[in-house]
Amino acid sequence: MSAGTTTSTSSAVSLFAPTKLVRLLSNLQYPAMGITGLLFLWWIGGLLIQNNENLSAFSAFAPAPAFQALYDLVTSGEIWAPITSSLYRILVGMTWGIAIGVPVGVTIGYIGVALKVANVPFQFLRMISPLAWMPIAVMAFETWDSAIIFLLVMATVWPIIFSTAHGVRRIDPNWFKVARNLGASGPQMLRRIILPAIMTDVMAGIRLAVGVAWVVLVPAEYLGVTSGLGYAINDARDTLSYDYLAAVVLVIGIIGYGLDSVCNLLIKRFNWHVE
Amino acid sequence: MGASLSIDYVTHQFSPSAAPTLKDIDTRIEPGEMVALIGRSGCGKSTLLHMMAGLLIPSQGCIRINSRQISKPSAKWNMMFQKASLYPWMSVKENAALGLMFAGLSKAEAVEKVDPLLDMLGLHDKKDVNVQSLSGGQQQRVALARSLATDPDILLLDEPFSALDAFTRTALQEEVPAICRERGITMIIVTHDIDEAVAMADRVLIMSQNPGRIVEELEVDLPWPRRHMDNGFQTRREELMNRFKGTDNGLQGRQQHTATDQSESAA
Numbered sequence: 251m252s253a254g255t256t257t258s259t260s261s262a263v264s265l266f267a268p269t270k271l272v273r274l275l276s277n278l279q280y281p282a283m284g285i286t287g288l289l290f291l292w293w294i295g296g297l298l299i300q301n302n303e304n305l306s307a308f309s310a311f312a313p314a315p316a317f318q319a320l321y322d323l324v325t326s327g328e329i330w331a332p333i334t335s336s337l338y339r340i341l342v343g344m345t346w347g348i349a350i351g352v353p354v355g356v357t358i359g360y361i362g363v364a365l366k367v368a369n370v371p372f373q374f375l376r377m378i379s380p381l382a383w384m385p386i387a388v389m390a391f392e393t394w395d396s397a398i399i400f401l402l403v404m405a406t407v408w409p410i411i412f413s414t415a416h417g418v419r420r421i422d423p424n425w426f427k428v429a430r431n432l433g434a435s436g437p438q439m440l441r442r443i444i445l446p447a448i449m450t451d452v453m454a455g456i457r458l459a460v461g462v463a464w465v466v467l468v469p470a471e472y473l474g475v476t477s478g479l480g481y482a483i484n485d486a487r488d489t490l491s492y493d494y495l496a497a498v499v500l501v502i503g504i505i506g507y508g509l510d511s512v513c514n515l516l517i518k519r520f521n522w523h524v525e
Numbered sequence: 526m527g528a529s530l531s532i533d534y535v536t537h538q539f540s541p542s543a544a545p546t547l548k549d550i551d552t553r554i555e556p557g558e559m560v561a562l563i564g565r566s567g568c569g570k571s572t573l574l575h576m577m578a579g580l581l582i583p584s585q586g587c588i589r590i591n592s593r594q595i596s597k598p599s600a601k602w603n604m605m606f607q608k609a610s611l612y613p614w615m616s617v618k619e620n621a622a623l624g625l626m627f628a629g630l631s632k633a634e635a636v637e638k639v640d641p642l643l644d645m646l647g648l649h650d651k652k653d654v655n656v657q658s659l660s661g662g663q664q665q666r667v668a669l670a671r672s673l674a675t676d677p678d679i680l681l682l683d684e685p686f687s688a689l690d691a692f693t694r695t696a697l698q699e700e701v702p703a704i705c706r707e708r709g710i711t712m713i714i715v716t717h718d719i720d721e722a723v724a725m726a727d728r729v730l731i732m733s734q735n736p737g738r739i740v741e742e743l744e745v746d747l748p749w750p751r752r753h754m755d756n757g758f759q760t761r762r763e764e765l766m767n768r769f770k771g772t773d774n775g776l777q778g779r780q781q782h783t784a785t786d787q788s789e790s791a792a
């Protein structure tokens with residue numbers, strides 16, 4: 251059939267068709283307005299600081315010097331080392347968080363009573379700022395790096411456990427019955443039924459966890475370590491390079507937004523619910 | 526080939542203190558036979574069918590398939606429910622192929638094997654579709670394909686068509702017995718629809734309530750396919766209706782009496 255070629259040409263045409271372009275632009279319209287508003291507030295803030303005698307030392311916080319510093323950091327390649335260190339810690343922390351959180355979540359979700367028993371202690375532990383574990387982490391772990399990763403794990407397991415457990419509780423009991431009826435073994439039930447069924451919830455938990463981990467990481471890197479974006483902020487403060495400090499803050503925001511978007515894409519990818 | 530199924534003195538209580546839901550059920554179903562089980566809602570039909578599927582173990586007595594006592598579910602004696610319960614993260618063909626995948630076939634092999642089955646059930650243009658976009662009747666057809674894919678000896682149907690529109694229901698009431706007859710599958714259908722029982726079964730078992738017992742039996746010796754308009758159909762229908770009413774008003778009333786008498790005398 252010629253359907254294949256017809257479709258490909260028509261879609262190539264429609265990519266440039268005015269309607270699609272208009273829709274794309276109108277989709278970007280509101281985010282663009284938001285970003286502009288933020289930049290504007292930042293710019294005003296910079297002006298206020300500049301015109302205040304007591305604060306004028308901090309005038310490099312303004313957008314122009316900050317973007318200049320960001321440009322320098324990117325072109326000199328200096329920014330990549332702290333980004334890599336921070337992302338590495340997030341990766342390791344998330345890996346542990348998922349490796350612990352998903353099995354625990356599946357277990358307490360599967361055993362109905364377990365969720366009731368675990369609820370209060372878990373809510374309690376969840377409410378403790380991961381940074382509060384710092385002294386314990388420093389005592390328990392030999393390197394600052396592992397202490398920070400421990401903090402990230404403490405930050406990420408709770409949302410992952412909770413959404414996984416609730417995902418399991420929401421599984422239609424008939425799905426278990428039908429699978430058992432078709433002769434599913436335990437591992438097959440896990441792989442073909444339970445994991446796909448809870449994937450959306452697990453991903454939602456991971457998204458929350460990434461957000462928390464990213465927020466916790468920067469202050470955690472103020473302590474001890476000599477790498478990462480948190481350290482870079484501290485370092486810029488100590489050398490009074492406020493334009494670089496602002497640039498690093500910008501980078502932290504951008505990467506955080508990027509991580510969240512990736513998680514969101516994954517949620518969409520694994521979501522089997524009909525919109 | 527179809528298997529025989531015997532229910533040997535099955536009594537069941539959901540908890541030790543509760544009154545028995547099923548009591549002294551003892552009957553035998555021959556290989557390839559088609560049996561309908563009818564009775565009031567709550568009399569224990571689903572409970573009994575779950576036992577035949579190995580999904581529930583009776584507190585007394587046992588179920589034998591080809592003379593062997595069963596203790597767990599198997600894709601060889603397969604149950605279909607009122608809800609299709611398809612898995613929304615799988616396509617139609619993956620859903621149909623699931624039992625074969627559980628049996629150890631690769632996804633590709635399993636999917637290939639269910640292909641003719643999906644064609645036969647009129648799903649040829651739906652194979653790659655998301656199951657959530659199917660109509661109720663189409664979903665139930667996928668569930669039927671899923672049940673048939675594993676070449677079952679026994680097909681157990683728990684009011685599988687009661688949520689479907691009349692047109693789809695009538696079509697499936699004709700198709701399912703035809704498929705079972707062709708493959709020699711023993712079929713047991715639970716229904717509260719007397720027409721459905723006459724349309725699909727060689728033999729109808731009538732259950733009473735409190736406790737659940739098989740109290741009546743009626744042979745339906747009509748040729749296939751069954752036509753609702755035929756004289757024979759209407760006669761069997763009347764007959765079944767009368768027997769059902771008989772058990773309902775007379776026999777069951779009396780049983781309930783004796784049950785209360787017993788509990789009073791016990792107290």
Ligand SMILES: Nc1ncnc2c1ncn2[C@@H]1O[C@H](COP(=O)(O)OP(=O)(O)O)[C@@H](O)[C@H]1O
Nearest residue numbers: 539540546564565566567568569570571572573
């Ligand atoms: N898991 C269960 N626990 C306790 N009681 C049950 C359970 N399942 C069914 N029952 C009871 O057993 C009786 C028979 O139920 P069921 O077999 O579903 O009836 P039917 O299918 O004929 O409508 C009902 O009174 C029901 O409340």
Ligand SMILES: [Mg+2]
Nearest residue numbers: 570571572683
């Ligand atoms: Mg029922």
